[in-house]
Amino acid sequence: MLDTTPLTQAVDHFADRLRAAPQSRLQRSAAAEALGLAKELARRAQLLEDPSAEPRDMPDAGMFAVADQITVAAHDLAVVLSDEEELAQAVTLVQEAQQRAGV
Template sequence: MPERTDLNAALERLAGRLRALPQRRLQAGAAATGLELARWLDREAQLLEFPGREPYVMPDDGVFVVGDQLALAGREFLAVATPPEHRALLAEARERVARAARAVD
């Protein structure tokens, strides 16, 4: 599915960008932006996979791992958010990824 492929590519680019940023940029807000997106993706994935269970909150493990956290959350989200039933959720994810990418650049 092209929309999932595009979203996966955008997530991987953003995760890679976060991994490559210097500490000062990460601490200036880029890591917080990445973590916020990772937490949203993780929460949505858990809600789909385990309906009725309160989702766990992804921990803040520091600025240097946020790229990995985003990549993992993105993979988990894409594994459970399947079209056509989750088309609106995938569209929202694409918008959130694009917004985060603009904020990080």
């Protein structure tokens, strides 16, 4: 079984920073960046679960929900990951999104 702790820790840290960010920061770019990350993580999880199905798009639930959205998407992905390389890519995605979000 793959230890996905690096992914869950990275996304939990990003989510905590989003929850602590002022509304102005969320409006500028952080929320959009986090939503993009949540959509990509969810897409990857769905493709790993069922490669033959068309991935469903994660909806925009608003800037105050993006922390929860990235958390749910990352934890869903963590459950289906089985490859170290896929894990490393997911952690990199989270770290890069957090850097672009500026939180």
